[in-house]
Amino acid sequence: MESQIASAAYAAEDVIESHVVDQIQPAGHRLQKVVTDIRKKVAKIVRSKKAIKNEIAMLDLQMVIEDMDSIKKKVMEFRDEIGSNELDMQPTSTTSSSTPFITTGKNTMVGFDEQLLQLLDKLTGQRSNRQIIPIVGMGGIGKTTLAKNSYEHSLIVHHFDIRTWVTISQKYNVKQLLLQLLSMISSEINSEDDEQLLGQKLHKILWGRRYLIVIDDIWGIEAWDSLNLFFPENNNGSRIVATTRISNVATHFDSSLFELSFLDEDKSWELFCKKTFGEAGCPLELEDVGKEIVQKCKGLPLSISVIGGLLGTSHMTQKYWKTISKDLTSFLNSREDENCLSILSLSYTYLPAHLKPCFLYMGIFPEDHKILVSRLTKLWVAEGFIKSNESQSLEEIARGYVNDLIDRNLILKHTMGSNGNVKNCMIHDLLRDLCVKVAHKEEFICVIEGIPRGTERVHRIVCDKKLQSKYPFRVFYTLRLAPLTRTWVTSIDGRFSKNRLLRVMSFNNGAKKKYLHRHIVDQVNMRYLATSFKIPSLGVMLPSSIDIVWNLQTLIIRGRVNAPSEIWEMRQLRHVDIWELHLHDPPPRSGDQQQDDFVLQNLQTLKNVKNFVWSEEACKRVVNVRKLKLEYGIDGKMSNNDYQLYNVSQLHKLESLSCVSYCKDERLRKLTFPSSLKKLRLEGFMVRYQDLTVIGSLPCLEVLKLLDSSIKEPEWNPVEGEFLRLKFLLLLWSGLVSWNVESSHFPVLEKLVLLHMEELEGIPLDIGEIPTLRLLELKSCNESMIMSAIKIAEEQEDAGNEILQTFIHIKCNNK
DSSP states (O other): OHHHHHHHHHHHHHHHHHHHHHHHSOTHHHHTTSOHHHHHHHHHHHHHHHHHHHHHHHHHHHHHHHHHHHHHHHHHHHHHHHHHHTTTOOOOOOOSOSSOOOOSSSSOOSSOHHHHHHHHHHHTOSOOSOEEEEEEOSTTSSHHHHHHHHHTOHHHHHHOSEEEEEEOOSSOOHHHHHHHHHHTTOSOOOTTSOHHHHHHHHHHHHTTSOEEEEEESOOOHHHHHHHHTTSOOOSSOOEEEEEESOHHHHHHTOSOOEEOOOOOHHHHHHHHHHHHHTTSOOOHHHHHHHHHHHHHTTTOHHHHHHHHHHHHTSOOOHHHHHHHHHTHHHHHHHOTTTTHHHHHHHHHHTSOTTTHHHHHGGGGSOTTOOEEHHHHHHHHHHHTOOOOOSSSOHHHHHHHHHHHHHHTTSSEEEEEOTTSSEEEEEOOHHHHHHHHHHHHHTTSOEEEOSSOOSOTTOSEEEEOGGGGGTSOHHHHHTOOOOTTOOEEEEEEEOTTOOOTTOOEEEEEEOTTOOBOOGGGGGOTTOOEEEEEESSGGGOEEOOGGGGGOTTOOEEEEEEEEEOOGGGGGOTTOOEEEEEEEEOOOOOOOOTTOOGGGTOOTTOOEEEEEESOOOOHHHHHHTTTOOEEEEEEOTTOOSOGGGOOGGGGGGOTTOOEEEEEESSOSSTTTTOOOOTTOOEEEEESOOBOHHHHHHHHTOTTOOEEEEESSOBOSSEEOOOTTSSTTOOEEEEESOOOOEEOOOGGGSTTOOEEEEESOOSOOOOOGGGGGOTTOOEEEEESOOHHHHHHHHHHHHHHHHTTOOSOEEEEEOOOOOO
16 A cells, blocks of 8 residues: 555656646747747647646546545455454464574573673673663564573573563564563463453562563564553562664663674684584685675674575585675575565564655665765755644755664664764665665665666666676666656666656766756756766856756765856755855846745755855855855966955855865855854864954854964963853874863864874873864874873873763874
């Protein structure tokens, strides 16, 4: 039924947006040069054609509406059927575990020995109050295995009076869960009793006894709240272990987590060998290909265990193992007997509806790809996956979706930004394969892995550059996108990408092409356009008719672009990220234009604008911009008086400002900052002491980066009351010699990075006394700074500070 609803929704979009294309691509563009009398006749014909098209469109839409009515009728019947049969339905059994125990023997576990000892210590610790111990991690990481090995450990068996285990699914039945718990500790249970009677019986059995309860695979706090009533607080050291794939559920228990991570190389190999060969050990001739297979499992115990078990009963030959290694992920997910894919797919099945398309969309990225979160959220917005609200921007909501998927351990954090947000994420190969399989089945995405076939009904097509080495380019040159295709993502030249309903297009351009294809301006439904040029400095031509692409939200070009003035008319623009953007001052308003007629209300990102004047008129056009990156170079033809950078302070929504000067003079002294600024990066500026005072007084500033001879005076004496919210400070190649700082001058600083600081006499020891400081990093700095950093680290270690990490990168002499 979900598929039918999605299909009907797509059909409605196709009809409506096709009609929009017909309206926005009128014959009027072609008739402007025709004489008046002929124009009238043609216009009459055009109106007649449009009337016919309108009627056809309404008929098509009516068919879609009829389909939706039919689906709605089925939904109502289904709901009525559930309502009438609910009392008669027996709850489904939930006794089977969703994750097999990854063990190599009766009570042997590989890879989590340290965690097992820690868990045993918590279970048998001296604290008398009842404790809840959550174990969290992605599907197949070993949560159930760890819980099972502790549950069956001889120390635990003798320590607790009562032990019982219950496995919970997303769709649970409280009565059935109580029956599970009771069945393991009492033979006198009556399945006819209601939920309350069963709960009271459980409470009575547990009362006064030291008990251990394992709640395996819990998906929400509601299930816990339903059971917690029946677990008494005996103050005798009772314990509850809860395993979950969702971090937010684990944090609800308000106790320290066991957060399981992937196995390292050595532990992965140990687990593989024991699953494959038992105690015999790996034959020498299979060791290299075996390690290759293990490496492709990416440290996930489930995949290592499954492939080890399969290979242990298969042909022990190099040839066979190499065949398995070539396409390991597909092999793992094709083995229905081990059910590897179905274990992982539970995480997708139980996703909220609004997160499902976002997760499936991860399949467009190649294996092992580091995914830029800011790019991912822009794509989700362009695809229409984000449901708006009044308090947040679409991008903010999308970032929340990213965090939700991370919280559910479906995607992984890779690198963090200086502001503390996730900058890059990744997805495990097995989960990516799950995305691709489900997306293919639901005709959501087609990832072309061979000669293009079966793309006629798919709305999103992905073609990776790896295929160029397998097939001649002419195979892909002949590819014609289906009329319904909305997304075309390719690392191959995008010359064959013309399609009237296209929303998202990402492609590469040839080395000698200096223009975007002419048919780009026909894509009136385009929301997201990204392209890169092999030689970006050659320059790229944007057509003057670019404003016809009125829906465009994101424009990403890895090239040097001279933008036409029509770009100021593209009111849906949200993000402009161009390698080097030469932007003309906006044209003046005509007398009949109102304020809202010319403001780019949605524009949030404007990056790499070269030598822009920043007139008052320009600032009025981009009043809501949040991220701004400016560059000024020696090729600028204007004098210092021509730049009006004092107007930047009028951008009251601006949060991130990066300004780079290649001219090494004071022509940009007029730059001023809005009070909304959270992140500031200055490169090549001559910053004076009074400038640092101005910067320090910015009330929201959290990140400050001063690069390349930024501080002109040799001495910096901060004062209390400045930099009250600064969390990240980076200094690179500044002329600073003496830095007289106390811990109170940067009260919430978390990270301090000093790069190529050749003249600074040393790091003040008070830096180590900042209570929030977590990272001190030095690279290519002088000996006195290195010694002071070491002393800070030693003093903090002696004081019991386990938070501060110190990294020192020493420049090596090639001799």
